[in-house]
Amino acid sequence: MDSSxxxxxxxxxxxxxxxxxxxxxxxAMVSTNHVYRITFDDEDIIIAxxxxxxxxxxxxxxxxxxxxxxxxxxxxxxxxxxxxxLKNNRVYVYRYKQGxxxxxxxxxxxxxxxxxxxxxLDDDMIKKLGYQLGKFHKACSRIxxxxxxxxxxxxxxxxxxxxxxxxxxxxxxxxxQVDFLKYHCEQFLKNRSKYNMSSFEIIxxxxxxxxxxxxxxxxxxxxxxxxxxxxxMSYRLLDFYFFSRVVSDAGDRTVFSYVxxxxxxxxxxxxxxxxxxxxxxxxxxxxxxKEAYRFFILxxxxxxxxxxxxxxxxxxxxxxxxxxxxxxxxxxxDADKIxxxxxxE
Numbered sequence: 001m002d003s004s005x006x007x008x009x010x011x012x013x014x015x016x017x018x019x020x021x022x023x024x025x026x027x028a029m030v031s032t033n034h035v036y037r038i039t040f041d042d043e044d045i046i047i048a049x050x051x052x053x054x055x056x057x058x059x060x061x062x063x064x065x066x067x068x069x070x071x072x073x074x075x076x077x078x079x080x081x082x083x084x085x086l087k088n089n090r091v092y093v094y095r096y097k098q099g100x101x102x103x104x105x106x107x108x109x110x111x112x113x114x115x116x117x118x119x120x121l122d123d124d125m126i127k128k129l130g131y132q133l134g135k136f137h138k139a140c141s142r143i144x145x146x147x148x149x150x151x152x153x154x155x156x157x158x159x160x161x162x163x164x165x166x167x168x169x170x171x172x173x174x175x176x177q178v179d180f181l182k183y184h185c186e187q188f189l190k191n192r193s194k195y196n197m198s199s200f201e202i203i204x205x206x207x208x209x210x211x212x213x214x215x216x217x218x219x220x221x222x223x224x225x226x227x228x229x230x231x232x233m234s235y236r237l238l239d240f241y242f243f244s245r246v247v248s249d250a251g252d253r254t255v256f257s258y259v260x261x262x263x264x265x266x267x268x269x270x271x272x273x274x275x276x277x278x279x280x281x282x283x284x285x286x287x288x289x290k291e292a293y294r295f296f297i298l299x300x301x302x303x304x305x306x307x308x309x310x311x312x313x314x315x316x317x318x319x320x321x322x323x324x325x326x327x328x329x330x331x332x333x334d335a336d337k338i339x340x341x342x343x344x345e
Contacts, residue, residue: 010094010105120251128220130274150233209242290333
């Protein structure tokens, strides 16, 4: 697949009067999605995102929700999100279908970037980051009722995985591994009924908050956020696992894994204490954290891993899901420890 041809066709559909001079691949090379810096003859620059991960309808839906979110967020987050280009007052999304290729393109204005967080945070940084996420989630909560509706839910994604497990077992490994995945899908669906989930707010969550996806001011305030691969309307808890990794003792790693351990570290609990001061959490939300983690592994590593991650990472992460991640869910997460420190009932 020649990405430059797709990008050029996408741009022609947007504004054929403006000529592309150069297309540069600036992707992180971890996922199958690609990001390009496009320079025009008049020196203007935009960013293009090329994706064939997931469903086109979800991609389009997500970007329209994000556009509405970025338009409606108030100070100090009014300029936080990278802005998609519009045509006829709607986010412009181009779909390329030819043979077996089904890809889609969206264009962004380049994002201003201030400071990146260091690979390992100190205690003060952890507290400030917890406070910032609490404020950001609160800002998202205030405008949740004016955002377009989303068709994705945690249940629909798990139902989709269950259907795939029934339809094509061999795709997921041995019979024992398939039974293991079916068990964890059932556990997730069963355990949801244990918590007062009707009280959990549905807000915009970006999930993938690794330090390469956002920048901060010198005072550690959130400054800019880009990369919307795993965006969805869901529970704020889905953002917590990645922040536990950001604040973990190990810090950011070039070769990464998705172990549950960071959510039990004192550093993450310190982060949650600051979050809780500005945006209180409930005991049931903390209990549900392990289910949010289970969902993350089942949905993003198992169900979509081979489509989203490049092959090397997909194989590594999926093998670790069977050997390490899923066996640890019910064994290694202790909600009571966090509930006690936060003083929750």
